[in-house]
Amino acid sequence: MTNKTVLITGASGGFGKTFTKVFLQAGYHVIATIRQENKIQEVLSGLSEQDRTNLTLLFLDVSHDQSVAQFQTALNAFQRIDVLINNAGFAVAGFAEELTVEEYKLQFETNFFGVIRVTNAVLPFMRKQGSGRIINISSISGLVGFPALSPYVSSKYALEGYSESLRLEVKDFGIDVVLLEPGSFQTNIWTSGTHLSQNAGSDISPYKSMFTTINNRMLAERSSYGDPSEVGFLALKIAEAKGNPSLRYTVGKGVTFMLTLKRLIPWKTWERMVLKQLQKP
Ligand SMILES: NC(=O)c1ccc[n+]([C@@H]2O[C@H](COP(=O)([O-])OP(=O)(O)OC[C@H]3O[C@@H](n4cnc5c(N)ncnc54)[C@H](OP(=O)(O)O)[C@@H]3O)[C@@H](O)[C@H]2O)c1
Numbered sequence: 001m002t003n004k005t006v007l008i009t010g011a012s013g014g015f016g017k018t019f020t021k022v023f024l025q026a027g028y029h030v031i032a033t034i035r036q037e038n039k040i041q042e043v044l045s046g047l048s049e050q051d052r053t054n055l056t057l058l059f060l061d062v063s064h065d066q067s068v069a070q071f072q073t074a075l076n077a078f079q080r081i082d083v084l085i086n087n088a089g090f091a092v093a094g095f096a097e098e099l100t101v102e103e104y105k106l107q108f109e110t111n112f113f114g115v116i117r118v119t120n121a122v123l124p125f126m127r128k129q130g131s132g133r134i135i136n137i138s139s140i141s142g143l144v145g146f147p148a149l150s151p152y153v154s155s156k157y158a159l160e161g162y163s164e165s166l167r168l169e170v171k172d173f174g175i176d177v178v179l180l181e182p183g184s185f186q187t188n189i190w191t192s193g194t195h196l197s198q199n200a201g202s203d204i205s206p207y208k209s210m211f212t213t214i215n216n217r218m219l220a221e222r223s224s225y226g227d228p229s230e231v232g233f234l235a236l237k238i239a240e241a242k243g244n245p246s247l248r249y250t251v252g253k254g255v256t257f258m259l260t261l262k263r264l265i266p267w268k269t270w271e272r273m274v275l276k277q278l279q280k281p
Contacts, residue, residue: 005029006239007081009062009118010088012039014187015137018232019085024051026236031078033060033071033088062088062114072121081125083239086115087137091189092151094197095207103197104151111155116162123170131174133239136163138179140255144262147278148200148207148214167247176245178238183252184225190218213278226252 006023010016011032020032020043032043032055040057047055058074061067075081092099092107115136126132141149142156160179167177187193201211234251250256262270 002027003029004082004239005031005078005080006083006085007031007033007075007118007122008085008087009033009060009114011057012036012042014189014193015182015185015228015231016085016087017043018228019087019235020055021046021051022229022232022236023083023239024054026240027054028083029054029056031056031058031075031081033058035059035061035067060088060118062118063109065117068117068121071118075121075125078125080129081122082129082132084119084122084126084132084134085137085235086118086134088114089137089155089189090193090195091149092195092197093149094151094200095148095205095211096150098199098205098207099151099197103195104154106195107151107155108158111152112158112162115159119166123175126170126175127173132176133245134166134170134175134177135235135238136177136179138163138181140181140183140250140252140258142179142181143250143259147210147274164247177247178245179248180231180235180238181248181250181255182226182231183250183255183258184221185228185231185252186222186225187228190222210278217277224253 006028008016008019008030011020012034016032020030023030024047034040034043034057043057044052058071059067060071089111092103094103119134136159138159139156141153142160145153163177163179170177199205201208201215205211231251234249238245238249250259
């Protein structure tokens with residue numbers, strides 16, 4: 001048993017639900033946040049009676065100032081927050097030319113500004129207690145640009161820059177900021193968690209053929225995506241790591257190879273390889 005508390009955003013499914021389970025089983029008190037009442041059963045399912053007694057469920061939509069303000073008031077009931085996992089996120093997909101600025105803003109309100117809202121609500125706790133660990137769930141998309149995903153990729157690149165700066169600002173308060181960067185895993189993000197731009201894949205779109213190739217590829221590869229529990233256990237390992245944790249932790253099939261290749265070969269070679277893949281039917 002530990003007397004530590006972890007706060008997890010976006011706990012209704014996917015990684016968030018997995019983090020909740022893994023940290024409860026490790027003896028943490030878990031504050032899990034969801035944004036819809038009808039998801040309560042989803043979070044509770046599969047948890048033992050003992051686990052449930054260590055769980056607090058709070059409502060939070062990270063994209064809304066008012067929701068975060070209410071949540072911040074509810075947080076005052078807690079003495080300390082040892083670990084924050086900024087997990088809530090979704091994907092806006094489509095081709096840049098066919099996306100509106102509003103769609104980019106929609107993406108950033110959750111994946112980027114949402115992280116800032118929640119982090120600013122939690123930092124006073126961590127500064128006061130003189131310790132804390134913030135794990136920001138980024139992505140391989142925060143390190144590599146993919147076509148048809150520019151809003152998502154941009155939001156994760158922004159999260160990477162924000163986290164690097166924040167890490168340097170809060171180190172002296174005993175707070176560690178860490179980026180966890182998964183590849184592709186079997187959660188809901190690539191189905192119900194995706195907002196697709198209106199024209200994507202339509203007959204009038206000049207990007208129809210690229211859309212079809214990417215879509216077919218995703219459908220063919222989805223069953224080989226990783227098991228979210230791998231990311232869950234890595235988050236626990238980061239939370240428990242003694243001393244000074246690394247800034248970045250990558251996880252997922254082929255991720256290390258892809259990042260090494262991107263780092264070592266000239267951009268023009270990389271670009272040729274990616275575009276060749278996109279020409280396949
Ligand atoms: N799965 C992957 O392959 C992968 C890879 C790299 C990074 N990631 C990242 O992992 C994180 C979790 O995603 P996931 O893959 O677990 O997807 P998921 O299964 O779709 O879960 C996303 C979670 O975020 C919540 N959420 C979305 N918008 C929110 C908002 N505005 N306020 C509060 N909660 C919100 C969802 O709540 P609702 O149920 O209410 O929609 C859900 O609980 C995301 O940051 C994602 O970018 C995923």
